[in-house]
Amino acid sequence: MILPVIMAGGTGSRLWPLSRELYPKQFLNVTGELSMLQQTVARLSGFEHSAPVLICNEEHRFIAAEQMRLGGFEHGGIILEPVGRNTAPAIALAALQAVNNATADEEPILLVLAADHIIENEQAFKTSVDKALPFAQNGKLVTFGIVPTAPETGYGYIKSGTQDGDAFSVSEFVEKPNLETAEEYLASGNFYWNSGMFLFKASRYLEELAKFAPEILSVCQKAFAAPSKDLEFVRVDKAIFETCPDDSIDYAVMEKSKEVVVVPMTAGWSDVGSFSALWDVSEKDANQNVIKGDVISVGSTKNYIYAENKLVATVGIDNLIIIETKDAILVAHKDKVQDVKTVVRQLKESGRTEHKIHREVYRPWGKYDSIDSGVRDQVKRITVKPGEKLSIQKHYHRAEHWIVVSGTASVLNGDKTILVSENESIYIPLGTIHALENPGKIPLEMIEVQTGSYLGEDDIVRFEDKYGRV
Template sequence: MNEGDKSILPVILCGGLGSRLWPASRDRMPKQFIKLLGDYSTFQSTVQRVTAPHVFLHPTIISSNDVRFIVAAQLAQISAEADIILEPIQRDTAAAIAVAACHAARHSPDTVVLVVAADHVIDDPAAFVASCEAALESASQGYIMTLGVVPQHPATSYGYIQLGNPIKGTDAFRVDRFVEKPNATTAQSYTDQGFLWNSGNFLFRADVMIEELERFQPEILAAAREALETAAIDLDFIRLNEDAFKKAPKISIDYAVMERTERAGVLPVSFSWSDIGTWGALWDASRQDEAGNVLRGNVEVVEARNSLIHSDDILTTVVGLEDIVVVAKPDAVLVTSRSRSEMVKDLVVSMRAKQRPEASEHIRMYRPWGWYQRIDHGSRFQVKRIMVKPGGRLSLQKHHHRAEHWVVVKGTAEVTVNENVSLVHENESIYIPIGSMHRLVNPGCIPLEVIEVQVGSYTGEDDIIRVEDIYGR
């Protein structure tokens, strides 16, 4: 693992769902993959932060199976490469970090690992890299380091760290204790006493983390080892063994190790940091206009102040209101106060209990070949807009209950219908009868866009019989 003077293996965890940022963030497109700030998703910005060639090794990403192709696509968009390890089921951060430590130890037991979350926003990437380098000495000595952020205000949405004795020869400290998210009064007290925010960024030697997991959580370590040792290679992904991985208890690394180990250390850092956990936090992290508003998209306001208003499509207007959040999507609209925006998570839980598909699914569904978006539907029909990226290839499939009409509106499509293969150009169409074996391919160098009209007794997504699929679905 020693490439010149590079010494830190970055591991990016991106398995969270971000339900408090609904309706933008949903299970099939979580917040870390959305452009909440600027031109890149927070995942892409995180990857870019850990690619300083003189500091970091080739990164590793630990992700859920459901978003694997989004991860790959967003890496390609920023010309980045990484090892991608897929979790078959969610098991919180302790199991993911156990996998990261075992993965790093395969190369060298004393590899220093940096674990970061994919959904954090940091305003000064250079300061972040410098902090990692500063924490490296303590991590190399055997401490499990975390970056503790100097509070910008008394926050109730973050955990806190109380500093202990200095670590000799460094700017770091031992951790006296970790404390959970406080109420407002306690948060003010912690801030006054010099406590730090727990950023959840960890730096440690692989063998040290393995030793502490063996001591405090041997079940998690055993499950992670077995899942990695029996993992399968699937395209460009390392797929953990599900039977092994599900044996790991579901627990965070804070509870599993950090609050119990005597090896915890912290480096105080002063760069601006946020995990963008709520719409209120996004307002805090965004640049506000002279009225204190954060406006994006098709929005008009009169006498609105200190509000966040986003609209992807429909004209969204606000008159005479303050301190609110309005987020309009094609299939859902959220209205809440900024101060209570964390309650959106409770709303999502309620919608899931009622089996509302909007709780988890976007109107635009991403696939390894591109995406599709529903335009309209009725009792015996459905209309979709389909985008196939250059070189993208849908599975060879058939349907029992519907026929399809495809109209090409951009690019050129290669269409297979049973034994016939033909090219369909812009403003041309083709008919797919019920039961026909068919496939859609984009052979060109620009995105292919197709309007699909489905007609039949049933148009659900589960009426797909895949015969051949290059993506292994």
Template structure:
């Protein structure tokens, strides 16, 4: 039985702002143990397939390079990575459909897909593997399998699944219905009945079963996803199998979840109760539970001094945080934004992210330090007509050959050696040396060394926005 894990890595995780942002979403967040949620998802995926097996990630093309870094950082035992890149988010039904079309074409209709989210936390990997194997056995019979989480509280933030006829000794059962997030009174009734489980958003089915059921209940998705994959050939790139979805074909797919498009319509849906721990890390309250509490109920990650403080979660990225005489707070400090919220209103943090997005505020999209395929840049200071950055270029990496209309740049190397293309000339710039790039000049920065290249860039001009860039050549495929 061939099992291929499919990791869905989308969504902004707005309830975890200011750490989770559009350009650095929740799956990339580092947990207190130093691992990312995406890295842990790769470890779970590797437990389902033998060495050399394929692991599929469906994500936005803007997140490809960071996702690939997290895959290789996980140091999986020679697993093959396939990245299916969406031009924009279209919800889970199109994403799962195109993955099924791609895997069916490669392995045949009987390949078993285990679809999991990149931003869930499951500590018991062996328990997850056992539940996934159970689900795969049901999938081979022709069922669409969903994973239900036995509830431990009357949670109003999750959808529920009502269980029906039991199918096997391991607890697999038919699904009677899916239920939207209930009010507290209804959630308590669900908990007391023992028939309802939380909807985890994880699934298992063969590619053939999924596509046949889609053809019956959502034929538009089945048809358009087939056309999309036909127009999106896969190719080898830097040690991974890369499949960038044809933009026009993919955006023609309806924006709809797999629950609405199929799972609530099909009569082939069954549920496997999870034999593992599970958390969707859906709020700062949930994430705080990963940090041990002191005798006052406080949880701290970072450098903090707490005086007469109780039941408070404090997380900082560099600065000292001090609290005096406060209770039941969440305090999150990043380089460019601070969140202070009451513990019982943690779910409302998404309203902050929503307002920032409406205002087109940069703090919705990016952190002060931004990842790029070649390394990172950090905005140190910005004002009228100038911006100062710290740029780190990985060994062997290079920025695109580019030009700016409205700004000039002064580069000062503080570590390593830079290879610089400036107009028609090329030169090496050593540590403590500098060069000037006039506006309108084609230029490129490369790191020919084996250590990180670190430099300070001073931009000046009429406009210093990130969109003032024209690319002529790029090893990462970013030339339009």
């Protein structure tokens, strides 16, 4: 039985300011109504498989779980990486779980997918997986090579060797080339883009990992020796996992193993690694513009224009990327979008937060939007989902004023619990133990005004929390 393993880590810095560290591109709806993670799970409906296993960062766990729930998708658990250690250890954790959970007559075959890829032709995707399956069943490590359509310099390549039915042996993996080399690869006809998708038995991957990267396997086995369950999440030992080498599956195993084959795929694939790639796969108007949001475009062509919060108007511009969010604006030439990551690096170096977090922040109970802030005051719009509750907490440096805009709030304020309805307000004094809950059937919308000497999110002392954040 195929067990999909969906890697949902990463930060997608080249899609800033849409993608941030705490809400990266795999959770964004950039090419349709579903997020990229949801699209990845949805395309699995074309063949029989077990409930997919997700691998994601600790910080993204509630976003991943919520997106699976909203999409109506079942999953076989969400493995949490306490720290990022690249793809080889992440896949090792999934393989160990698969082997541990398998029955005696089962041999789980992992279909390893990234959560942030676009595949336009899902039938072609399924066909390639079907072609790869017999090779995986016979103990091969299958990688999927995308038939190139252009001399792309942003992808690594796989050089194919001898053909064996629907697969080829792998002559070599090569790094991202310059344009001249990429043109030679394209002309040769025996190079493929390295998709980062794989199919192999869980046991075979572990065997090859033991052969070529034994330290990675050893650390992962120790970290996974006694995994703990927390709601739908699977946790491994953080202190042990932190000692794991940081290495990709390509470097650790695929480039060294003699059991690797490549199956070609022509499925309209893109890793959406930049805004130019996003422009390529998006629907365009008569002027070849991709328009998202409230945009007026006059005499402008071949642009990607995204307006989240304000009207964006353009006159006489071409080949630009314009991204407007609530707290940032990006203007870049389409040929220079790979350098967006330089902006992100400068934000980090200057101690700013725009690389890490959006103005609107998602939490397991709902979300908040930081509307305004001053030296000693901050205003937020808070949305609490029906039946959800924030932690029982207190603050040392701030007091809070809550005004209910819609719905009903159940508020613990010191030793009293009070129902606060629309157009009513309540005051939470500094140092008072309090909690907020939505007991109703509709979302609770509130305005929160914070006042005090320090307004950071780390001024929270939690006493009880249904999401395990104490």
